Amino acid sequence: MLKVEGINVYYGHIQALKEVSLEIKQGEIVTLIGANGAGKSTLLKTISGLLKPKKGTVVFEGKNINGKAAQTIVKQGISHVPEGRRIFANMSVEENLELGAYLRKDKKGVKDDFDMVFDLFPRLQERIKQQAGTLSGGEQQMLAMGRALMARPRLLLLDEPSMGLAPLLVKTIFRIIEEINKGGTTILLVEQNAHMALSVANMAYVLETGRVVISGHPDELHSSEQVKMAYLGGH
Template sequence: MSILELKDIQTYYGGIHALKGISLKVEKGEIVTLIGSNGAGKSTALKTICGQVQPKSGSVLFNGKNISSQPAHVTAKTGIAHVPEGRRIFPRLTVKENLEMGAFAVKDKKAIQDRMEKVFHYFPRVKERLSQKGGTMSGGEQQMLAIGRALMSKPDLLLLDEPSMGLAPVIVEQIFDIITELNKEGMTILLVEQNAFQALQVAHRGYVIQTGEIVMSGQGSDLITNEQVREAYLA
């Protein structure tokens, strides 16, 4: 059984048909990437999965359970963590307070501290800035904090939306190294990324989305050498 399966998802923003019957699967332990141009529906797919947007029809199955009509705060408690495009940290809260917000449903203080130590393992720089306001951090540091905040919920599935956006190449490399490390330690990841080359390098499998429809799928290594993909997204 797939950890995540989308079946014929139709999602609208008012009169705009954003997702036109997309279907995809993510198996436990995989990195799966969803690539496509701006406005193709990548972020909408993640928002539909985590409950921020309700599909008009179709099914979102998480560990075999239909969560299509489940509100986002309930989905967050059931094992899906979403790192949104633009990071969306709490700028006026300290780094520590941002991390604690990621564990809002956890009552055990020791468990919260243990999870925080795990975040520090991946992101030592976050530990150095615990008392700093989130909004005063650099873009790369904020991205690290956003991923760390998501990890505080100890998710079964991590949704990453454009983690490389606006970051210097050296920071992008660091972020993708962490994504790979998280996956090697067992984290299942669905990655939305406009930097298709970077995404396909780390992904086991990928889907290509155009104007709300899945037009191609395959192994990451196959898509990275596909002529159509190269011309459209890797040139």
Template sequence: MSLLELKDINVYYGAIHALKGISLNVEEGQVVSLIGANGAGKTTTLRTISGLLRSKTGSISFMGKELRHESAESIVRLGISHCPEGRRVFADMSVKENLEMGAFTRKDKKEISQTMDMIYDHFPRLKERMNQMAGTLSGGEQQMLAMGRALMSKPKLLLLDEPSMGLAPILVKEIFNMVQEIHNMGTTVLLVEQNARMALAISDYAYVLETGHISLEGEAKSLAESEEVRKVYLGG
């Protein structure tokens, strides 16, 4: 049984058919990437998994449990955390307060404190800025905070949407190193990323989305070597 399994997912924005019968699997312990152009349906897929959008058909199974009719809060409690596109930190709250918000489903204060210490170990810059307002952080630091906040719920699966968007090349490399660290900590990752080259380099498996449907899938290494993928998504 896959950790996450989507079957025949169809999502609409009014009359617009955004996802057209997509099916995909994420195995436990993997990094799986969704790549594709803007508007292909990548963010919509993550928002549907996390309960922010609803599919008209099919099933979304996580650890054998059907999610299609669960609330977004219930889905977090089941072990899926969503780090959204655009970071969306709470600008007027401190770094520490933002991290505490990520633990809203948890009650044991000692365990929450241990998780926060672990995040500070992996993101030392957040520890240096723990009392700083999140809105005053750089783009890269805000991305670290968004990822750290998502990890505060101790998810089994992290949905990570465009973590490198808008960042300088040197920071992009740092963020991808952190994604690998998160994976090494034992968290399964479903990654949406426009930087297809970097995404495929750290992934086990990948899906190519094209106008709402999956046009290609396979082991990430094979897709990175595919002439079609190289020409369209990797700049030749």
């Protein structure tokens, strides 16, 4: 479904991604783990069109999307939930969700997707008229995910969905990630919580200083000494 091949991305003179390649098959959850500053968010921003690679290609469903505008990439079926949630704090929950669907013309489909989002996140329905900035951190994360789903993506990019959340909420968010995936959405997940990320993924990649250093089935990564020591607290 997605093929990233040999991409190099720079911030000014600093190279953030070095010859990064990865593949995602339809229906999978693929996770990217790595330390802060390894290039995980940069990779998601490159796929979603917020950054342009200097070299390499990003191919989605057989089409090269390199250099396309971010809104064009949303139209083609990729939604991005950025790190830090980036909701519109002064708008209501309802308005935030409506903005997620701003490129769509199918009114009935949009109404159905409101119902789908409220099924996944009942808390958002309870808070529908509330200003988004007054929600708790967990509710804001749910809103950011719900807003991305309103574009009806076939591929969902999730950047650190559990960051700053209480352990119980982390479990809830991961259960919902699995539900979204079972509903037919393919997911690329960037996550600091390597244990949780590997527990839901079909395939995993480890990024270190802008390079993919290990990739494989989550079970293989779980049993790799290198991964254990660096990301799983040695367990």
